[in-house]
Amino acid sequence: MNQVMTNKDFEAKQLTSSIAMIVLLVSFTMLFATMLLGFSVYRLTVDVWPPMGMPRIPLTLPMVSTIIIALSSVALVLFESAFNKHNTKAMRVYFALTYLLGLGFMFVQWQLWNSMAAMGLQASGGVFPSLFYALTWTHAAHIVLGLIALLFLLPVSMKGYSMEKVTWVQNVSKFWHFLGVVWLVMFIVMFVF
Amino acid sequence: MAFFEQHIHSEPKTFISKYIFSYDHKVIGKQFLWYGIIGLGLGGMMALMIRWTLAFPGEAFPILGNLLFPSTGGVVPPDTYAMLFTMHGTIMIFYAITPILIGAFGNYLIPLQIGARDMVFPLLNMLSFWIAAASALILVASLCLPLGAAAGGWTSYPTLSTLIGSPGAGQTLWTLALFLLGVSSTMGAVNYITTVIVLRAPGMGYFDMPLSVWGLWLTAILNAIFLPVLGAGLLLLLFDRVFGTTFFLAGAAATTGTGDPILYQHVFWIFGHPEVYILILPAWGIVSDLLSFFARKPAFGAKATALSMTSITILSTIVYGHHMYTTQMSPLLTQTFMTLTMTISIPSAIFFANWLGTIWKGSIKFDTPMIFSLGVVFVFGLGGLTGLYLATVTTDLYLHDTYFVVGHFHYTMAASVLLGGYAAIYFWMPKMFGKFLNEFWGKVHFWITMIGLNGVFMGMMIVGYAGMHRRLYNPFVYEFMERLIPINAFVTYSALLMGLGQIPFVINFVYTIFFKKEKEPVSDNPWNVGTLEWTIPSPAPVYNFKEIPVVKCGPHELGNPNLPEGKDFQYQTEEIVEA
DSSP, rough: SOOOHHHHHHHHHHHHHHHHHHHHHHHHHHHHHHHHHHHHHHHHHOOOSSGOOOOOOHHHHHHHHHHHHHOOOOOOHHHHHHHEEEEEHHHHHHHHHHHHOOOOHHHHHHHHHHHHHHTTTTTOOOOOHHHHHHHHHHHHHHHHHHHHHHTHHHHHHHHHHOOOGGHHHHHHHHHHHHHHHHHHHHIIIIIII | OOSSOOOOOOOSSHHHIISSSSHHHHHHHHHHHHHHHHHHHHHHHHHHHHHHHHTTTSSOTTTTTHHHGGGGGOOOOHHHHHHHOOOOOHHHHHIIIIIIIIIIIIIIHHHHHTSSOOOOHHHHHHHHHHHHHHHHHHHHGGGGGGTTOOSSTTTTTTTHHHHHHHSSHHHHHHHHHHHHHHHHHHHHHHHHHHHHHHOTTTTTTTTGGGGHHHHHHHHHHOOOOOHHHHHHHHHHHHHHTTTOOOOOGGGGGGGOOOOOHHHHHHHHHHHHHHHHHHHHHHHHHOOOOOOOHHTOOOOHHHHHHHHHHHHHHGGGOOOOOEEEEEESSOOOHHHHHHHHHHHHHEEEEHHHHHHHHHHOOOOOOOOOOHHHHHHHHHHHHHHHHHHHHHHHHHHHHHHBBBBHHHHIIIIIIIIHHHHHHHHHHHHHHHHHHOOOOOHHHHHHHHHHHHHHHHHHHHHHHHHHHOOBBTTOEEEESSGGGGGGHHHHHHHHHHHHHHHHHHHHHHHHHHHHHTOOOOSSSOSOOOTTTSSSGGOSSSSOOOTTTSOOOOOOOOOOOOOOTOOOOTTBBOOTTTOOOOO
């Protein structure tokens, strides 16, 4: 693998990894879709929502999460375009920004769980809180995965553009944007309605 | 088609890199083969214990009984019985059939048959095996727990599988093991799908792929889409058991707001019905190829076979409701699901007819792989036809949860997939290990297995039709069942026969691999067929193909009358001979 990549090799590598990434994202989509299906079944079959006099979860914290994760996606897009323009300095800035926003998202999730506990919503307190905890846990676990994946871009943003790393950047950002979209859907389905 | 050419890897030197943490798809395939055969043995022993209990209630299980159940004097106790059929189902489906057909032959065949040097992600492939191994370890370890392993049936329906139904850690470990296995299979699926798309040899269109690769590829697609659905269900079940969430607890057990056990059934069968086809599609593909190879004729309607497998794949995703007719589903829905389910018989009939068309007027060579393939045609025909009764709402309401269902799904899943797997083992043995399995003992193995399994599964359908319920420890406490004891004894003797019939295979297999010395090395192409894996030496070298082959014709170019004297097949790398 020491020889310089030819254009054909590069295209092949890009195609291969994007097919694999798409298959993987379809898999993850099905995981979240199933959970949201479960959520919808409960949501649609219950007489009153929230059920049994449970408190409604205030929109503030989920809204903050949504804004943060949207911003981090934007920062990652800027990182990608800086990468393609070989602008190492901007790459470092946007990488740091993306990562901090990712950590910020986790922090707000933590606050959300704390606030839910403070409202008396325990994971074991019936199906209503169970749904919120389980879905946010699963999503948060994926965010942790995403944060680990982002770390693989750290050497890239130190060294700057290289053709070998293009697929890395594309795949990690696909995964990160995917998590953002999933959160947006969860936010609308679970918190707004 | 061949978007790039993989480099030739150097041969691994150390024992560990060669046999344990190997990146080579052929070694990983063999690892999965051993893994699956061990699972088959374990699941088979459990089946015999279940059968013994049903035929001779209250009698000690011979030989092993006193060792395993000392407290009852060798009799299988009721709670252990529930554990046994749960683990039997789980092991057979996820730890025997899946690794043999998808793990072993998927890994082994896909790169060889499409003319690639390895899978596109070898590291992912290796991880996939070792995660599967970890998962098996967790499952088997759960057998040693004080409260025993999972006992809620292989479907693990709540509320049997919640903390209230099964308080022990066994069920938790079961859920964890299956989740891990799902991760492993998804990794495999990503690998298989990508490999088939990007690494086909130059000139090989999708319809030039052998049907085995078609079957495995469609399986991988189903795996990638539907395993995560089970994953979600298992995750929620795990949360219920570990963190006390209440998704699947209904009524008094859930203190505020109620969960819904039926939701798990929906999720389980959205995965579970495609899973049936995940298991069987590889066997169908392999059998379609083998029938053509041994009838020395081009596969009849190969394109139609591939397309009907594809349409079955698509249809299998929207028929899950037929598993749930008895869950108070709306009659409108049951009618819909019945119609959709019946629709699957159309593509099934097409490729079944294609199988018959393939062997019609062929010059059939009855080698062991061929008789196993013909066995698949027979048992799958029976299994498919009995499926119609279960797809029909009216008959299903009566037959639901009886041994008729058990007989039906054993015919389709156990019998035909198992025979397909054996056919593949006998057929690809020379390519995998450079040696032939003994033909005589192969045929003995086939006939004993065939007689045994028909005795077992036909008998099951008969007792099921008479109303014997599955999952009961001793159904004969009900008076109307008592007359079924003799036929249950017959089923058990058949099962023992079938179990004994596997001994020649195991001895044959182990002896061939480790002790047999071939008088002269096996030729590159002992079966005289044209697919790509037979153009390279047997056993296949580490890098598979020194030169990536260029494909010029389909995989079944047999018996072309224009071929020169003494030759009746063409390699896929050869131009079709025209008159």
